[in-house]
Amino acid sequence: VITAVALAGLPEVRPGDDLAALIAAAAPDGFAPGDVLCVAHKVVSKAEGRVVELASVTPGPRALELAERWGKDARKLQVVLDEAAEVLRADGGRLICRTRHGFVCANAGVDASNAGDDRLVLLPLDPDASARALRARLGVAVVITDSFGRPWRIGQAEIAIGCAGLAPLDDWRGRADSHGRELHATLVAIADQAASAADLVRGKDSAEPAVIVRGLAPFVLGEDGPGAAALVRERGQDLFT
Amino acid sequence: VITAVALAGLPEVRPGDDLAALIAAAAPDGFAPGDVLCVAHKVVSKAEGRVVELASVTPGPRALELAERWGKDARKLQVVLDEAAEVLRADGGRLICRTRHGFVCANAGVDASNAGDDRLVLLPLDPDASARALRARLGVAVVITDSFGRPWRIGQAEIAIGCAGLAPLDDWRGRADSHGRELHATLVAIADQAASAADLVRGKDSAEPAVIVRGLAPFVLGEDGPGAAALVRERGQDLFT
Numbered sequence: 001v002i003t004a005v006a007l008a009g010l011p012e013v014r015p016g017d018d019l020a021a022l023i024a025a026a027a028p029d030g031f032a033p034g035d036v037l038c039v040a041h042k043v044v045s046k047a048e049g050r051v052v053e054l055a056s057v058t059p060g061p062r063a064l065e066l067a068e069r070w071g072k073d074a075r076k077l078q079v080v081l082d083e084a085a086e087v088l089r090a091d092g093g094r095l096i097c098r099t100r101h102g103f104v105c106a107n108a109g110v111d112a113s114n115a116g117d118d119r120l121v122l123l124p125l126d127p128d129a130s131a132r133a134l135r136a137r138l139g140v141a142v143v144i145t146d147s148f149g150r151p152w153r154i155g156q157a158e159i160a161i162g163c164a165g166l167a168p169l170d171d172w173r174g175r176a177d178s179h180g181r182e183l184h185a186t187l188v189a190i191a192d193q194a195a196s197a198a199d200l201v202r203g204k205d206s207a208e209p210a211v212i213v214r215g216l217a218p219f220v221l222g223e224d225g226p227g228a229a230a231l232v233r234e235r236g237q238d239l240f241t
Numbered sequence: 242v243i244t245a246v247a248l249a250g251l252p253e254v255r256p257g258d259d260l261a262a263l264i265a266a267a268a269p270d271g272f273a274p275g276d277v278l279c280v281a282h283k284v285v286s287k288a289e290g291r292v293v294e295l296a297s298v299t300p301g302p303r304a305l306e307l308a309e310r311w312g313k314d315a316r317k318l319q320v321v322l323d324e325a326a327e328v329l330r331a332d333g334g335r336l337i338c339r340t341r342h343g344f345v346c347a348n349a350g351v352d353a354s355n356a357g358d359d360r361l362v363l364l365p366l367d368p369d370a371s372a373r374a375l376r377a378r379l380g381v382a383v384v385i386t387d388s389f390g391r392p393w394r395i396g397q398a399e400i401a402i403g404c405a406g407l408a409p410l411d412d413w414r415g416r417a418d419s420h421g422r423e424l425h426a427t428l429v430a431i432a433d434q435a436a437s438a439a440d441l442v443r444g445k446d447s448a449e450p451a452v453i454v455r456g457l458a459p460f461v462l463g464e465d466g467p468g469a470a471a472l473v474r475e476r477g478q479d480l481f482t
Binding site: 001002003004005088089091092094096098102103104106147149150151152153154155156157158159168169186187188189190192193194196197199200201215216230231232233238239240241 | 242243244245246329330332333335337339343344345347388390391392393394395396397398399400409410427428429430431433434435437438440441442456457471472473474479480481482
């Protein structure tokens with residue numbers, strides 16, 4: 001049995017806030033062995049100060065050109081360009097980027113902070129390190145998540161961008177014959193699926209960024225493990241594109 | 242709270258078997274309002290006779306050429322080519338295909354039936370219709386799932402290839418301002434995330450193809466709804482590729 005339970009909402013998180021303490025306060029019963037804490041990245045980014053004031057941004061020529069073409073705010077586009085290691089596609093008002101972490105997503109993971117706000121929230125610099133830091137403080141496996149669009153499919157699904165204390169992958173390659181049964185998959189993205197399960201229970205307005213997923217004890221590690229970096233396919237190794 | 246519980250394993254499913262009856266027998270307590278039954282497609286495909294005996298396949302020139310190049314069984318490649326509406330990439334022993342349903346996946350969704358078996362299992366011809374048929378018989382929302390690889394990421398995640406009685410998408414576009422809170426996503430792939438949640442609890446050797454996901458009542462419909470077809474992005478409309 002797998003269970004996902006949202007923690008009570010956190011207060012608005014600000015740069016410098018002690019996120020681990022805020023989460024601990026929202027989980028008065030603490031965590032059980034085998035629990036996995038899934039945290040929407042935005043509160044992590046905010047606590048880590050990964051926030052940009054639009055007023056502080058001076059757009060360069062490419063941002064100005066795209067802004068002109070798309071009728072968008074050039075400063076926002078500049079922030080996206082700054083976060084992108086590579087722009088894979090610039091079309092229809094959207095920049096599909098590869099981030100420095102190797103994630104491929106819309107707008108390099110840059111989000112609006114609040115409706116009508118003048119701040120943008122970036123991805124954590126090193127989400128696996130963010131997960132390790134939360135795990136060290138809270139004593140629970142941690143997945144840091146974000147909503148990504150997917151090629152060929154409509155709608156976003158939550159995936160793991162950071163991970164500590166949870167095996168990100170369950171590798172069944174070569175184990176089929178030992179059971180004599182068919183495998184329905186051979187390399188299962190456990191951390192991504194945990195992120196998606198957590199998202200189903202989360203308030204859609206991000207008032208509940210922290211969710212406990214129970215029942216994944218077989219994948220919980222006694223150490224930080226390889227992190228969500230293990231879920232990133234190396235450039236040039238992609239089967240699909 | 243979201244809960245995923247695997248039903249007891251089904252017996253080996255054969256073409257012509259009454260899958261709804263097998264599932265009902267594995268769920269002696271029946272289903273509650275708001276339950277979502279997630280079923281790995283392979284048992285659906287088998288019950289529907291979507292099974293090919295390799296001995297019956299005569300490979301054509303393209304399958305023979307790829308088989309020669311990759312050292313693979315030309316008959317298996319022929320079955321994949323037959324299932325593909327379009328081959329997007331043929332590389333490294335794998336065919337990335339668009340199926341007639343519009344799904345983009347490895348080998349057009351064709352699976353080995355069992356280790357060492359001489360049969361291949363295809364995707365259902367119309368997985369939404371398969372889901373509707375199960376819903377009509379069992380009186381519960383149904384998602385039919387498969388494990389798909391993803392561009393740029395390692396590992397497979399379970400997604401919805403068929404759906405009835407569950408809203409496949411939760412659309413929050415335009416609703417941000419009414420709450421005054423930031424949205425973490427605007428168009429959430431509920432059915433795909435339910436498929437992933439179900440997969441976390443499923444035996445990895447496909448002995449437990451049927452999983453009940455509880456807690457999704459807000460997305461359960463009084464009718465079949467648009468199905469997983471609503472999750473397929475139209476060709477030429479893709480933001481990523």
